[in-house]
Amino acid sequence: MKISCTKEQLNHAVQTVQKALATKTPMPILTGIYLSAFEDKLELQATNYEIGISCIIEATIEEPGTVVISGRYFQELVRKLPGEIIEISSSAEDRTIQITSNQAQFNLLSLPAEEFPVLKKPTSDTVINVKDNILRELIKKTVFACSTDESRPIFTGGLLEINQHEVNMVATNTHRLAIKKDHLGHNTDSIKMIIPAKILNELARIMISDVPMDVTIYCQKNQVSFAFDNIYIISRLIEGQFPDYNKVIPPSFATTITIDTHAFMDAVERVSLLARDGDYNIIKLAFKNDCVIITSNNPDIGKACETVTTTVQGNEVEIAFNAKYVTDILKNISSEQLIFSLNTPLSPASIKPIDDETYNYIITPVRTN
Amino acid sequence: MKWTDIIGHKDQVTMLRHMESSRRMPHAVLFAGPKGIGKNLVANVVAASLLCSDQEERPCGRCHSCQQISYGSHPDFLHIAPDGTNIKIEQIRMLQQELSMASFSGQRRVCIIDGAELMTTQAANSLLKVLEDPPGEIVFLLLAANKQMLLTTIISRCMVIAFQPLADELLAQDLMAKGYLPETSEVAARLSSGRMGIALALLEPEGLALRNQALEMILKLMDSKLEAVWHSAGVLEKMERNDILEFIKYVTYILRDILLLVTGQGKQWLFNIDVAEELCEVADMWSERRLVTAIRAVETARRALLANANTRLTSEALLIRIYDLAREV
Numbered sequence: 001m002k003i004s005c006t007k008e009q010l011n012h013a014v015q016t017v018q019k020a021l022a023t024k025t026p027m028p029i030l031t032g033i034y035l036s037a038f039e040d041k042l043e044l045q046a047t048n049y050e051i052g053i054s055c056i057i058e059a060t061i062e063e064p065g066t067v068v069i070s071g072r073y074f075q076e077l078v079r080k081l082p083g084e085i086i087e088i089s090s091s092a093e094d095r096t097i098q099i100t101s102n103q104a105q106f107n108l109l110s111l112p113a114e115e116f117p118v119l120k121k122p123t124s125d126t127v128i129n130v131k132d133n134i135l136r137e138l139i140k141k142t143v144f145a146c147s148t149d150e151s152r153p154i155f156t157g158g159l160l161e162i163n164q165h166e167v168n169m170v171a172t173n174t175h176r177l178a179i180k181k182d183h184l185g186h187n188t189d190s191i192k193m194i195i196p197a198k199i200l201n202e203l204a205r206i207m208i209s210d211v212p213m214d215v216t217i218y219c220q221k222n223q224v225s226f227a228f229d230n231i232y233i234i235s236r237l238i239e240g241q242f243p244d245y246n247k248v249i250p251p252s253f254a255t256t257i258t259i260d261t262h263a264f265m266d267a268v269e270r271v272s273l274l275a276r277d278g279d280y281n282i283i284k285l286a287f288k289n290d291c292v293i294i295t296s297n298n299p300d301i302g303k304a305c306e307t308v309t310t311t312v313q314g315n316e317v318e319i320a321f322n323a324k325y326v327t328d329i330l331k332n333i334s335s336e337q338l339i340f341s342l343n344t345p346l347s348p349a350s351i352k353p354i355d356d357e358t359y360n361y362i363i364t365p366v367r368t369n
Numbered sequence: 370m371k372w373t374d375i376i377g378h379k380d381q382v383t384m385l386r387h388m389e390s391s392r393r394m395p396h397a398v399l400f401a402g403p404k405g406i407g408k409n410l411v412a413n414v415v416a417a418s419l420l421c422s423d424q425e426e427r428p429c430g431r432c433h434s435c436q437q438i439s440y441g442s443h444p445d446f447l448h449i450a451p452d453g454t455n456i457k458i459e460q461i462r463m464l465q466q467e468l469s470m471a472s473f474s475g476q477r478r479v480c481i482i483d484g485a486e487l488m489t490t491q492a493a494n495s496l497l498k499v500l501e502d503p504p505g506e507i508v509f510l511l512l513a514a515n516k517q518m519l520l521t522t523i524i525s526r527c528m529v530i531a532f533q534p535l536a537d538e539l540l541a542q543d544l545m546a547k548g549y550l551p552e553t554s555e556v557a558a559r560l561s562s563g564r565m566g567i568a569l570a571l572l573e574p575e576g577l578a579l580r581n582q583a584l585e586m587i588l589k590l591m592d593s594k595l596e597a598v599w600h601s602a603g604v605l606e607k608m609e610r611n612d613i614l615e616f617i618k619y620v621t622y623i624l625r626d627i628l629l630l631v632t633g634q635g636k637q638w639l640f641n642i643d644v645a646e647e648l649c650e651v652a653d654m655w656s657e658r659r660l661v662t663a664i665r666a667v668e669t670a671r672r673a674l675l676a677n678a679n680t681r682l683t684s685e686a687l688l689i690r691i692y693d694l695a696r697e698v
Binding site for chain 2: 026027029030049050112114115153154220223238240
C-alpha cells in the first residue's frame with residue numbers, strides 16, 4: 001500500500017474511529033486501526049466487537065492495499081505530525097508501515113491485516129432515515145437516565161422505538177425515566193431496539209455537523225448501524241424485553257406547579273450541597289402557598305433551606321427526591337419555565353418543559369420518616 | 370483444528386459429534402478428567418464445530434468462522450481461564466455483561482471455562498444464574514481437573530462427560546508419529562500416566578530434569594553417608610511447592626520401579642524404562658517389605674506437604690527414613 005492524504009482529514013478520521021479501539025482485550029488485533037486504500041479513498045476502521053466505527057476519507061492512492069496499525073501509537077503520532085500532507089506506505093517483507101510528513105518519519109510494525117474482523121458496509125431490509133439533529137436531541141435528552149449497574153443490563157441502554165412517523169427514545173434506571181418523542185417526515189417500518197448507552201453517547205459526540213443531515217439507520221436482528229457523511233457506526237444490541245414504560249407515566253396529577261427553570265435549578269443545586277454526603281442524596285420539597293421550600297438535612301454537617309416562588313395548582317404536597325435525579329433533568333430543560341406534576345408524597349412525579357409536550361421525565365420519590 | 374487431531378477419547382468424541390451433528394448439544398457440558406489429558410483440545414474442536422458455518426463437515430477449517438477461531442479473534446467464542454490462581458467474580462461479571470448483548474453473528478455462542486473448579490465460590494454462584502437461564506443460544510463448556518471441587522449446584526446444571534487417561538501404547542505411538550524418538554516417547558508416555566499434555570511437557574528440553582534429580586538423590590542416599598540427606602534437603606527447600614510435589618511423585622515412581630525389579634516382575638512394566646540399568650544395580654539393596662514401607666513414607670510426606678508442612682523438616686524426615694530403610698538388614 002502507498003498513499004498520501006492531508007493531515008487534517010486523517011487526524012479527523014483517526015480521532016473518530018479510535019473510540020472503538022479495544023483497550024483491555026485478549027485479542028491484540030482489536031487494538032489496531034485497519035487502513036484500506038482503494039479508488040482514491042482511504043477507509044479507516046476500528047472495532048472492539050461491541051462497537052465498530054468506519055470512516056472514509058479522500059486520499060491519493062499510488063498503490064492500493066490493506067494494513068493494520070497499532071491504534072494507540074498511530075493516533076498519537078498523527079496528531080503530532082508536522083506537515084500538511086502525510087504519506088503512508090507499507091512494506092510486506094519486513095511487515096512495517098512507514099509514515100512520513102515533512103522531515104518526520106516513523107516506521108511502525110504492522111499487525112496481521114488478514115486477522116482483522118473487517119466491518120461490512122451495513123445492509124438491511126429495515127432502513128430508516130432520521131435527521132442527525134433529531135437523533136442527537138433524542139440521545140442527549142434521555143440517555144443520561146440510563147443505569148450504570150451492569151447486573152441489570154437491559155437498563156444500561158436506551159430504547160429506540162420507531163412507529164410509522166413517530167420516533168421515541170426512552171431511558172430508565174428504574175428510579176427515573178426520561179422519554180423524548182419526535183416526528184419523522186415520512187412513514188417507515190416500526191422497530192424497537194435497546195442500544196447500549198455508551199454507544200449512543202459516542203454517536204452523539206461524533207454527529208457534530210452544523211447543517212442537519214440524514215442519518216441512515218440499518219436495523220438487523222442483532223445489531224444496528226448508523227451511517228452518515230463518510231462514517232458508519234455498528235453496534236451490538238442489548239437483548240431482552242424493555243418494560244412497558246407507558247405504565248410508569250401517571251395518567252393524571254393532583255398538583256401541578258409551574259416554576260422558573262434556572263431559579264429552581266440553582267436552588268436545588270445549592271441545597272443539595274449538604275445532602276450529597278448521604279447514600280440517597282435526599283432533598284425535600286414542600287409545595288404550598290405558591291412557593292416551594294427546598295430543604296436538606298445532614299445530621300453530620302448541617303441544614304439548608306431555600307424558598308423559590310412558583311404557582312401551585314391543586315393540593316399542597318411535601319415530597320423527597322434524590323437530588324441528583326432532579327438536577328440531571330433540570331440541566332436538560334431548555335425552556336424558561338417547567339411544569340412539575342405530583343400526586344402524593346410516595347407516587348411518581350413528572351417534570352417537563354412548559355412548551356414541549358414531547359419531552360417527559362418521571363421520577364420516583366424517596367421515602368423519608 | 371479437526372476432530373481427527375484428538376488422540377483417543379473415542380467414546381467421548383463419538384458422543385459429542387453425534388450431539389453436535391444432530392443439533393442436540395446441551396447448553397452446558399462439564400468435561401471432567403485429570404490435567405493435561407486433552408479436555409481443552411476437545412473443547413476447542415467442539416466449539417469450532419458449533420460455530421462453523423459449513424453444512425457438511427464441521428469444523429471445516431476453511432470458513433470465516435473457523436479462520437477467526439484459528440486467529441483467536443472469534444467474537445462469539447468466549448474463553449475464560451484462571452486469572453492468577455482463581456477465576457474471579459469480575460471475570461464472570463464481564464461474561465454476563467458480554468452475554469447481555471446480542472451475539473455478534475446473530476447465531477449461537479460458545480463459552481469455554483477452563484479450570485472451572487478454580488472459580489471462587491462467589492464467581493461460581495454468580496455463574497449459576499446464566500448457567501440456569503442462558504440469554505440467547507449459548508453452549509457452555511466447563512473444563513475441570515477436580516470435579517469434586519466444583520459446587521454441586523454447578524455440576525447439577527451440566528451434562529458431565531468424564532475423560533480417562535489414554536493407554537500408554539496409544540500415547541507413545543502418537544508421540545512417535547509427531548516425530549519424537551521412540552525411546553524418549555516411550556518414557557514420556559509411561560511417566561505421564563496417559564496424559565498427552567504432560568507427556569509433551571516431559572519431552573521438552575529439561576522436561577525430565579526433576580525425574581533425573583529424584584533418581585540421582587535416591588542413588589546417592591544408597592551409596593553415601595548421611596551427609597547426602599542434609600545436602601538434598603537443602604536443595605528441596607529451595608524448590609517451589611509444586612515442584613517438590615512433582616519431585617516426590619517421581620521418587621514414588623522410582624521406588625515402585627525398584628519394587629517391580631525386586632519382586633522379579635521383569636522390566637516391561639517399568640515407568641522409568643530409560644534408567645532400568647541403574648535401577649537394577651540398586652535393586653539388590655532392597656527388600657519388598659522395606660520398599661513398601663518407603664513408598665508409604667513418601668506418601669505420608671506428600672500429604673504433609675499438601676497440608677502446608679515445613680518443607681525442610683518434611684524432606685529431612687523423609688530422606689532419613691529412606692536412608693535407614695535402604696540400609697536395614
